[in-house]
Amino acid sequence: MPPMLPARQFSALRLADVLSSCHAAVLGRENALALAVVAKAVVVLVDGLGVSSLRARAGHARYLTSKLTRAGVVDTVFPATTAAAITTLTTGVEPGRHGLVGYRALDTANDRVVNQLSGWDDGMPPETWQRSRTVFERAAADGVPSFTIGPKRYAHSGFTLASLRGALYVPAESISDRFAAARALLDTEPRALVYLYVPELDVAAHAHGWESAKWLAALEALDSAAGRFASGLRRDEGLIVTADHGVLDVPATKHVLFDSVPELVAPVRHIGGDPRCVYLYLDETPGDSEAEAATALAETWREVEGDRAWIFTRAEAVTAGLFGTVDDEVLPRIGDVIVAARKAVAYYDSREPNQSARSMIGQHGSLTDEELRVPVIRDGAFGA
Template sequence: MLNRKPDYERDNLTNLMASIGLAFGRKPGRYPALDSGCLTELDQAQHVVLLVIDGLGYRHIRRNAQGGVFNAYLKGSLTTVFPATTATAVTTLMTGVAPQQHGLTGWYMRLSDQDNAVAVLPWRRRDGETPAGLAQELHTALPFVEGLEVDAVAILPQNLTASAYSRAYYGRSRMLGYATADQCWDQIENTIRMAQRRSFVQVYWPRLDALSHQYGVNSPEVFTHLMELDQAFYDLLQRLEGTDTCVLVTADHGFIDAPEAHHLSVHEHPDLARCLRSPLCGEPRAAYAYLNAGSEAVFDELIATRFQHCVESVASETLLQAGWFGLGNAHPELKHRIGDRVLLMKDDWIIHDRKADESGFNMIGVHGGVSADEQMVPLIAARV
């Protein structure tokens, strides 16, 4: 099977969150903490800042930020969850559990009582409608901060502070929005310096992800922004000096670039499309196929004979049983939400389809797959 699956037993985002929980007095849970001694910066810290830079891959840092501040404080790499995408991984960072428990499986997700796929992060159906009760159906995992005896603060772009997703998964956290980079760093410093007791501050930065999608992860635009973030991290450490704060930096996923010649469009292959009873869900690098009854053999034969150069098709149940989505008991809807087949894209290929009223796929940078560039994220830690 392609490349690597997440290791939820060690060096995973779930293990990072378990370590943060232990540092704040939470009892061990389903996911073990990082190895003892791996993150000594957390020990007895008065404040913890978790800065999540959307799309910041470990291998990207190693290739493009050598000699920078990120690399100076780099502890190593973590694996993200499967699939390697924001909807699954940021939810893990906000709940402390893998998709196996929180049940969110990608950008588009099919619910058992909905004929239309749901876009998880904006919390709306693919047809643009938002049915009553949708938020309650999607939100089942508890926010990570629930039960922690600390001040909880979430700092995120202003337009995200009131979203249904943010309200659900940041829980009781005090929401602070920012419109500029300077406002973001000011909010972090002010929060720490005004804290009256131990605090946990979650910060979300989406700009690198947006640039990587638009221009490609290897573009000058992304490199320039990476250097800006590296300098901003240095400045933040200087501003927090003497506050007894552990500043952690990680990401939800990394990136690869997908050339247009390696886009597999379902609507260009009618025999493939006829096997599907609904549009693909999940991600362009890891798509969930829902098959019409009786079409399984035809679909498998098509993939094996015509698309084997770019797709590995795996029975969804196989990945579920092998622990690709996490450890322990599964969310009651998880099996339905991953379809009949998972299409793992090889090399730098993607697969997509579209409804008649949707535009074509136009992103250069992509993620969601199982390559090391997508799966490996950094663990950066500093104590100031």
């Protein structure tokens, strides 16, 4: 029987350290990344730029790969998904504390699964569902203005209100326009913490795969814009380019319709997570404790899918520290049983009315190196 959890050593430096260290650097304080003191710091978050993909296309990203060092490879959070990872970057704490523990998670108060990128409503207010103070809010308290630069469509989203609160949102549509907006802020602000979001690579990967011409064009546009921006940095300005997760391509022939095996879904009330990191939330089972029911379902899944997925209970994941410290309020948001793909497969429920997700090629969420390992590239005053 394959191991319940992968035997891997997570990186000492964490995604949670990146923005927090930049904040400290602007204040002239020691920080986890040992960044130099600066007046202005820019953090570029490239959605979906894993280290393995970047290295595989090194000839198309000469600026980024020239700055990527062995020490500049870190692990993102588990699950390796945008809602969890970006919120960890912007709060400096792991998912078990900020509460965005996956793409779709259980809202127990309303007995429903909610999409934590686009499913915000009055029943899931972003101001309280995301439980941690952001780095931007802490910077404001220290007298340091913060700015978020991204596409206009995200300016007032629930996710922005949850995870980017405390920063002034500056809309800019293209990658080059966003870097131009960052330069304008650096030219006018005596001190600043700037967060710049690049969704284009993730969008291209989901639709066409990371090995597609569309993804490659987005990478080239990013590399060109980032290189030009870095060349104009002044002595008191620091730059970090990082990512929330990596991506691997999963063809439709590798989709697993798990509901075709009745035993895998018989005791399940709700299904959440991602196709590569499925959360199974159980119905109450008369006569069995919650832990016994979860263990029994996990064993059933291991018998059927144990050769291509890591399968573990919530209790096992929390004990292993996969979510960091998990606060009591957050615990029920995590699946009773978690199915994390380790082969190039994606898990789907064919009973789901909306099957549009099955058109995705680029996938992420699990514990493989392709999904977990992301760059932390330093330049300007941070690269010295």
